Amino acid sequence: MANRTRALARAFTGLTLITYLLVVLGAVVRARGAGLACPDWPLCFGELVPALDFGVILEWGHRALAGSVSLLLVGLSAWMYQDRRAWAACRGLLGVSFMVLALQVVLGGLTVLKLLASWTVTSHLLVGNLFGVCLTLLSARLFEVAQEQDGPVRSAPVSPALQGLAWGVAGLYLAQMTLGGLVSSRFAGLVCPQWPACAGDMFFPSFGGLLGLQLTHRLVAYALTFAIAALAWGAWDHPRLGGRSRLLLLLVIVQVALGIANVLLRLPVEVTALHSATAAALGAATALVVRDAARARTAPPLAAAPTPAALPEIVA
Structure with a gap:
């Protein structure tokens, strides 16, 4: 069976x-x-x-x-x-x-x-x-x-902080995918033709219109990378989340690099396809991490050291 x-x-x-x-x-x-x-x-x-x-x-x-x-x-x-x-x-x-x-x-x-x-x-x-x-x-x-x-099947406990961080990563990923779809469908991929600056020496010349859409896409990418790095660090030794969160970190680093290449190379089809493929893989990995974190037992808080009053009296 x-x-x-x-x-x-x-x-x-x-x-x-x-x-x-x-x-x-x-x-x-x-x-x-x-x-x-x-x-x-x-x-x-x-x-x-x-x-x-x-x-x-x-x-x-x-x-x-x-x-x-x-x-x-x-x-x-x-x-x-x-x-x-x-x-x-x-x-x-x-x-x-x-x-x-x-x-x-x-x-x-x-x-x-x-x-x-x-x-x-x-x-x-x-x-x-x-x-x-x-x-x-x-x-x-x-x-x-x-x-x-x-x-x-046994699962190791996960702290509430890591569970919250995993859900935060999922929220940022959803926001970033939505922004990426809007950037593509509104042809805003090259409104900031440079990286890390947007135009000349200006990093954030305006948050209006298509320029704001592209800049928000970049900022959320940085926030997502930071959140995944924090998750990978916090879950490093976890028997189940550790490996998957490190894979997540690798994928988001590759994704950011492909996004930069898309701008610097002027949106070549091959890089665009890889960017979409990595985004999809990132979504799958995020879903597995959130699932494991949500279904795991919550780690109990550290027990406080007993006070002298709580210790039993020793009768000589």
């Missing part, structure tokens, strides 16, 4: 990886300006399989891969239903995943029909990453179910 659940967990992990590939392909479609290469939806030029050129290959391929992910999720759900323990443990999160997927399909259609309106592009980015996070959490839970069948 444990082996069957473990195989199911591996299959969901594979689907998760395909989903992250789909997110990266969406970023490439955006960076290549191919978002309207298929100007209608759900068909492309009124056909299920249109005549292909480079732009159509990107956009139609993105749609085809999205359809494949949907079908795979249905198939894996049927497989999960046959595993009583896995179904009981994961059906709630699976239901949420289907709802997020349905919303993402609607947003994908609106993104085309609304001619790449900023709110549709940003929402499509956020919900796509949320779907990836749902699959990541599903995979992790399935591996746990398999492990529980082999024996009890």
